[in-house]
Amino acid sequence: MPRIIFHIDVNSAFVSWLGVKLVKEGKPDIRLVPSVVSGDPSDRRSIVTAASIPAKKLGIRVPEPVSMALRKCPGLIIMRGDWEWYKQCSEDFIGICRSYSPILQQFSIDECFIDMSLRCTPENAVAVATKLKDHIRNTLGFTVNVGIGSNKLLAKMASDFEKPDKVHTLWADEVPSKMWPLPVRDLLWVGKKTEERLVAYGIRTIGQLAAIGMGSLTRLVGQKFAVQLHENANGRDDSPVETEIAEAKSYSAERTFQTDLVNPKDIDRALFNVACIVAHRIRRDDFRASCVSMFVKYKDFTVAQKQTTLEQPSDVTAIILNAARKMLPEIWDGVTPIRQVGLGVSRLTHESAVQMSLFEDPRMEYYREWDRQFDEDRARYEDARMLAYERKAAPHKDDALVFRYPDGEQALAAA
DNA sequence: TCTGGGGTCCTAGGACCC
DNA sequence: TCTGGGGTCCTAGGACCC
Numbered sequence: 001m002p003r004i005i006f007h008i009d010v011n012s013a014f015v016s017w018l019g020v021k022l023v024k025e026g027k028p029d030i031r032l033v034p035s036v037v038s039g040d041p042s043d044r045r046s047i048v049t050a051a052s053i054p055a056k057k058l059g060i061r062v063p064e065p066v067s068m069a070l071r072k073c074p075g076l077i078i079m080r081g082d083w084e085w086y087k088q089c090s091e092d093f094i095g096i097c098r099s100y101s102p103i104l105q106q107f108s109i110d111e112c113f114i115d116m117s118l119r120c121t122p123e124n125a126v127a128v129a130t131k132l133k134d135h136i137r138n139t140l141g142f143t144v145n146v147g148i149g150s151n152k153l154l155a156k157m158a159s160d161f162e163k164p165d166k167v168h169t170l171w172a173d174e175v176p177s178k179m180w181p182l183p184v185r186d187l188l189w190v191g192k193k194t195e196e197r198l199v200a201y202g203i204r205t206i207g208q209l210a211a212i213g214m215g216s217l218t219r220l221v222g223q224k225f226a227v228q229l230h231e232n233a234n235g236r237d238d239s240p241v242e243t244e245i246a247e248a249k250s251y252s253a254e255r256t257f258q259t260d261l262v263n264p265k266d267i268d269r270a271l272f273n274v275a276c277i278v279a280h281r282i283r284r285d286d287f288r289a290s291c292v293s294m295f296v297k298y299k300d301f302t303v304a305q306k307q308t309t310l311e312q313p314s315d316v317t318a319i320i321l322n323a324a325r326k327m328l329p330e331i332w333d334g335v336t337p338i339r340q341v342g343l344g345v346s347r348l349t350h351e352s353a354v355q356m357s358l359f360e361d362p363r364m365e366y367y368r369e370w371d372r373q374f375d376e377d378r379a380r381y382e383d384a385r386m387l388a389y390e391r392k393a394a395p396h397k398d399d400a401l402v403f404r405y406p407d408g409e410q411a412l413a414a415a
Numbered sequence: 416t417c418t419g420g421g422g423t424c425c426t427a428g429g430a431c432c433c
Numbered sequence: 434t435c436t437g438g439g440g441t442c443c444t445a446g447g448a449c450c451c
Contacts, residue, residue, distance in 0.1 A: 013451095039419060047419050049451095062451095068416050108451045191449050224425070225448085249423075256419065291443090301418075307444065340419090 004116045004125055005241065007147040007155035008097050008132070010089075011164035013110035014050035014081050016142035017089040021082065023141070034058055035077035038066050045256055049081065053164065092140050100132050105241045113152050115241040122171070129167040137165065153188060153237035154179075160186070175235035180207030187232060194221060194229075209233040247348075248285065252293075253277045254342030260299050262337050267296075267328070274343040275321035280378060282345060283371065288313035288352075289345035292323040296332050297340035304331035313349050317374070318367040320345060 010016060012031070019031040034055040038046040047063040055076065060069045070076055090109045098104050103115035120128040129146040137143050147159025148169045157179060158170035170178055185195045187206050197220050203209050209217075210233035217226040231237065253274040261267060271294070282289055290313045295305035306327040310319065324343050332338065 043419095045417090045419075047417095049419080063419070065416070065418050068418080071416075111451080189449060193448060221448095222426075246423095250421095252421065254420065293444095303446090305445075309443075342420090344421095 001117060002122055003150050004120060004122065005149055005152050005155040006097075006100075006114045006116050006125075006129055006132070007107075007149075007152065007159040008093075008112055008114070008136075009145045009147070009156075009159040010093060010110035011143045011145060012050050012052060012056075013089075013142075014086065015052045015055075015079075017086055018079055018082060019052075020089070020141040021085055030077055030079060033077060034060070034073045034075065035079060036060060036066070036069055037079050037081050039080070041066060041078040041080055043258060045258065089140065089142070093136060093142075093144070096136050096139065097132070100128070103241050103243055105243060106245075113155060113241045126167055126169060133165065133167055151235075151237040152239055152241065153232050154235055156188060157186070170235075172235050176207070179235060180205060180210060182206050184209050187229070189225075189228065189232065194225075197221065206233050248287075249348065250344055250346035251278050251281050251287075251289075251348075252342060252344030254295075254340055256297075256340040257338070260337035260339050262335060264334065267332075267338060267341055268325070270341045271324055271328070271343060272321060274341070275317055275324060276374060278343055278345055279315060279317040279320050279371065280375060282348065283315045283375060286350055287348040288315045288350075289320065290347035290349065291345065292320050292327075293344045293346065294324040294327050294331075295342050296328075296338045297342075298336060299339050301339075306331050307346075309347075313347075313351065315371075316364065316367050317371050 014037040015031060015035060018037060019029050023029050031052050032054065033052065034057075035052045036048045036055055037050040038048055040046050044065075044067055046066045048060060048066060048069050049062060051060045051062055051069075055069070055073065058073045060072055060076070066078060070078075086109060093110070094104070094106055094112055097112050097114055101114040101116050101119050105113045107113060116125065116128065125148050129148055133144055133146050143165035145159045145161075145163050145165070146167045147155045147157065147161070148167065148171075149155035149158050150172050154170040154172070154175070158168040161168040161170075161178075182205060184190055184198050184203055184206055185192075187209065190198070198204075198209065201216070201220060203212060209229060212230075214226060214230060217230055220226070221229065255270045255274060257266070257270070290310055291307055292310060293305060293307035295303050297303050308323055308327060310323060314320065320343070
């Protein structure tokens with residue numbers, strides 16, 4: 001029995017979903033005019049996260065700075081995204097796809113694979129996909145592309161062909177005619193760097209990549225990646241549609257400043273914020289982290305990062321924050337302006353930390369209580385995108401385990 | 416023109432253990 | 434006292450995805 005995989009991809013998802021909402025409110029449809037969705041439109045460092053088709057026709061690309069997009073189209077409509085609405089649209093979209101096949105893998109907020117092997121035949125696959133596509137459009141008001149293939153790779157490549165509101169096939173026997181002429185960059189997993197390396201070697205199309213010897217390819221990109229690229233360029237992929245939702249392996253948060261900063265107080269404020277957010281998330285998901293990492297990014301986009309292993313896994317904001325604080329001087333000279341600062345946790349476990357009550361720092365009581373209060377407030381203010389957090393966090397001045405926020409200043413913990 | 420925020424996986428080298 | 438080799442853990446860095 002042949003495998004039949006569909007890849008369903010929402011066209012310009014964030015613009016489409018916002019468009020549906022605005023039309024419902026009786027407002028003009030932003031999908032029909034040059035428009036983009038970005039983060040904070042007033043922030044000159046925002047980037048375009050989605051562009052309408054008329055905007056794409058003017059050369060606006062995702063992701064590019066909003067300022068650059070505005071230069072290409074001075075009358076561009078710039079909208080801020082609405083994550084609550086996006087989640088709703090995504091759920092509805094996935095729900096309809098799942099009704100066509102329960103063997104579904106959500107690939108991102110606006111993409112999924114379904115295994116249709118038991119649900120259709122190669123002969124009627126296009127008809128079934130067209131029905132699914134129209135079902136979504138007529139029920140939810142936005143369009144999707146459906147790619148059909150004998151594996152996930154081919155289905156995904158196919159959904160990327162002409163847009164919007166289209167169904168395309170990419171069966172194995174269509175690979176030479178439909179996939180091999182494409183530029184090598186169009187192949188999944190071939191990004192900017194890999195493209196540069198391949199082109200420097202004279203490989204411009206997926207077909208040329210499919211034909212290259214393994215020895216050369218291994219020298220260019222390494223053994224493991226070479227095997228994958230070679231298989232994929234030949235249209236081969238045996239990865240299954242994964243229905244299990246994998247547990248997160250890491251959590252991170254970062255903040256980019258409006259202007260590059262040098263004041264250590266500003267850097268610490270940002271670290272404090274991202275630590276609150278990351279620690280809150282792992283508590284919400286009942287994790288503890290063994291590894292804390294932090295990084296700073298400079299104006300030339302170079303990144304300096306550092307990670308450290310905690311004595312025992314923790315979900316306490318103070319522990320995580322102070323681990324990051326300790327690493328900052330090791331990667332930052334204190335004078336170079338910083339563009340962005342970030343904090344991450346990894347090596348996650350659900351195990352409770354071993355309670356060494358006799359040895360545990362008595363201040364931990366306080367820090368856990370502080371976290372508990374933070375989590376409660378976050379739940380209460382969930383509707384608000386931002387919550388002003390003014391709680392003073394210094395129980396013991398000058399303790400080794402410092403968890404203090406400069407008096408009188410506010411910490412803003414963004415959603 | 417000037418680049419967000421959140422993830423995953425892979426590689427390489429050093430430390431340490433058996 | 435000196436030696437080899439494999440396995441595992443950790444850190445740093447780089448590439449990709451949406």
